[in-house]
Amino acid sequence: MPCNGQGAGRPRPARRIVFPGVPAAATPVQPVFPYHSSPYGHAIFSSKFITSVPSASRQTADSPGKVRDHFMTSSQNALTITAVQQYDEIKCQFREVRTMRTARPQLHVITTGQQELETVAAILERCPGALIDALHVREKHRSARELVDWHARLKPLLPHTAVVLNDRLDAALAANADGVQLTGGSLSPAQARRIAPPGMAVGCSVHSAEEAAEAARQGADYVLFGHVFATGSKPGLAPRGLDALAEAAKASPAPLIAIGGIEPERVQSVLAAGAAGIAVLSSVLLHADPAGQIAAFREALDRPRPSAR
Structure with missing residues (x-):
């Protein structure tokens, strides 16, 4: 299914994204990151990310390791990332490592x-x-x-x-x-x-x-x-x-x-x-x-x- 939402009735297969070195949390968090699509089929993230995360997601005592998988699925112009880390760390890793748009030179x-x-x-x-x-x-x-x-x-x-x-x-x-x-x-x-x-x-x-x-x-x-x-x-x-x-x-x-x-x-x-x-x-x-x-x-x-x- 293209990222522009066409064919939204069919779920898009999950894409696994691994963020190396990100400390994992004990409780899964399911933030929804709004995005709009470019004509070239790639998601462009908006600056309006979710504003709150359950405090349990900040716990790391039961984490089995520092590398965890994050699963990405999309449906109707919404991108859901099921994560085991608070959203700001996910956002930082995704935006800086995967899209090359860093705040620093x-x-x-x-x-x-x-x-x-x-x-x-x-x-x-x-x-x-x-x-x-x-x-x-x-x-x-x-x-x-x-x-x-x-x-x-x-x-x-x-x-x-x-x-x-x-x-x-x-x-x-x-x-x-x-x-x-x-x-x-x-x-x-x-x-x-x-x-x-x-x-x-x-x-x-x-x-x-x-x-x-x-x-x-x-x-x-x-x-x-x-x-x-x-x-x-x-x-x-x-x-x-x-x-x-x-x-x-x-x-x-x-x-x-x-x-x-x-x-x-x-x-x-x-x-x-x-x-x-x-x-x-x-x-x-x-x-x-x-x-x-x-x-x-x-x-x-x-x-x-x-x-x-």
């Missing part, structure tokens, strides 16, 4: 395509994962099966971070990834939306204000714009600069993540241009001190935000 870390899986895993094991909003597995030379293996290895290391697979929606579906990052040769956001489940974030790489606006129109949850500054990963290509970034951010109703040559000292100028966050590759994963770099980027992102250009 986002930090996306992207794999380099130059390292083996165990090398990346060893780096991430030493890094403060809670400071990262999304990890993109961008390994263009690897097969779909290998991408699924990368997700299976890295996701447990980052339970509160969205793990996104680059380009391959089929691999993202097989891995039950938090999202897929579409590129120029991928499906369009509209095509991906018709296939991706409601909880999967769809990002799209763009290079102009027009592309950013179109990606958002087609249902992209966020756009990745670049490259903003000169970078070794794009030799010989002129950077697009802060003015082009500002135009793209203004044109796109979806959050814009800036990429390309961004170092901690450049973060404030990128945010001032209207970006919702940054994405970095070698400046973290190929750095001599990856954990220190992540902390430096997070500190720069969390400073009082300057006014938009």
